[in-house]
Amino acid sequence: MIIGIPKEIKPQEYRVASTPDCMKRLINQGHSVLVEKGAGIGAGFLDTDFIQAGAEIVDRNKLFEKSEMIYKVKEFFPEEFQYLREGLIIFTYIHSNAHREQTDAFLEKNVIGIAYEDIQDQNGEFPLLKPMSELAGKGGFIMACQYAQKSNHGSGLMLNRVHGVRTPHVTIIGAGTAGLGAAELAAAFQNQVSILEIDLNKLEQAKYKLPPNVELLCSNHNNLIACLKKTDVLMNCILWPKWRKDHLVSKDMLKMMKPGALIIDVSCDEAGAIETCRATSHDDPIYIEEGIVHYCVDNIPSTFARTATESLANATLPYALELANKGPKKALVENQALRKGLSFYFGNLTLEETGKKQNRSYITPEEALGMRA
Known part of the structure; x- marks a missing residue:
């Protein structure tokens, strides 16, 4: 051929x-x-x-x-x-x-x-998404570090534990390959990390892979709201069914978040899990909606x-x-x-x-x- x-x-x-x-x-x-x-x-x-x-x-x-x-x-x-x-x-x-x-x-x-x-194997895994998902999750956290900087229109928060100041909080939606990749780096930078996941088996597996500064939460409305109110970075790492019209995080829910908080939509499903997500590019990667900085580049691994x-x-x-x-x-x-x-x-x-x-x-x-x- x-x-x-x-x-x-x-x-x-x-x-x-x-x-x-x-x-x-x-x-x-x-x-x-x-x-x-x-x-x-x-x-x-x-x-x-x-x-x-x-x-x-x-x-x-x-x-x-x-x-x-x-x-x-x-x-x-x-x-x-x-x-x-x-x-x-x-x-x-x-x-x-x-x-x-x-x-x-x-x-x-x-x-x-x-x-x-x-392409999906017999175990329900997506083998050609998995390698890019890991890079997207890890790269997404690296981009969070970049766009939290004041010079990049962020809040000026360093995503790292620094003595004498509050430790930042990072919320990750999904404990799949992308979510674990993001959590690995966020935790290594000594942030307080929460993962929200509906699959309890995935949470159990994550317990053995991630350090104690990662909180493993069942994804439900109350836990999501609690995380939205305290988080500095919200990372979406789940794929949202394309035909669904509802959202996990609606536009109105952004009002609960801290002004200047950052959303990194790794999955980048437009108007998907996060209603206010729309695809951006490396040339013009961020926009602000409801006072929240959004980073929704759809090819993070290309970096x-x-x-x-x-x-x-x-x-x-x-x-x-x-x-x-x-x-x-x-x-x-x-x-x-x-x-x-x-x-x-x-x-x-x-x-x-x-x-x-x-x-x-x-x-x-x-x-x-x-x-x-």
Whole structure:
């Protein structure tokens, strides 16, 4: 199979889909890899690194023209829609529920779209979200340290225990991979940390991973309100169902928070768990609403592009190999985890949450693949 790795065009996106080492695995199994000129620069990989691994460096037009599978990091933007064609395999973070124009284009062009974020293994885990979730949680806390600074429109609070002054409080919603990553750093900086989680098993597991300055709370209304009133930083690390119209933290609830407190929405579901969340960029990362500073950048891991690229490439490679070695239909039929990520198949929408959020008709991946009537 001919696999194309384009340069990401999302503003401030520095990751690339594969490292030279991971690329060698694809090439050694008989596949050809095309890399767009300069695709790896942001992550610290030169074109010569990819050439030494056996790839061919090409321009964007040739890459999309020749490739059978596009292997990338972020969703497609309108200027990339011209390159779509029937049967082209798109393997990336798609986030179709949040991008109606992209959904229209993928359906119109009859592509095969497989979303990293929806691949789910037999244990219910999301293996291609997990490495980026850890970086997003840890990076989110690093950004909290930055945007708590007065020079960045914050309250001027140092998120660290300093003798003689009150120790800051950090509230983290969710004890998943992102939440634990955020808690690990927040606790290491000796803040008072509270984690809110509805899954008591996750809280029990967190007890053995985190130090005593992390309070582990069942997520309910009373505990949430108590945390909102005292916290200096609120970090959202849960994914909110895309079709839900309610919110965990409403706009009115922000009035309970300290003036100048900071919200870091790691998950960045627009108007999701936090009603006032709207996606921002690294160029313009914050806004203030109800006196609360909001940081809602939707690609935090890009800031740590080298680490993020290596971690993501390691996680996606087995699935990319399976698609390339078996072809998309056989790979999807035989691998249930991969099939969970199927969002588009020759003009059919196969992702329930996008169908519900965008009020579109959809079918199951199994129906699309002819596995059952």
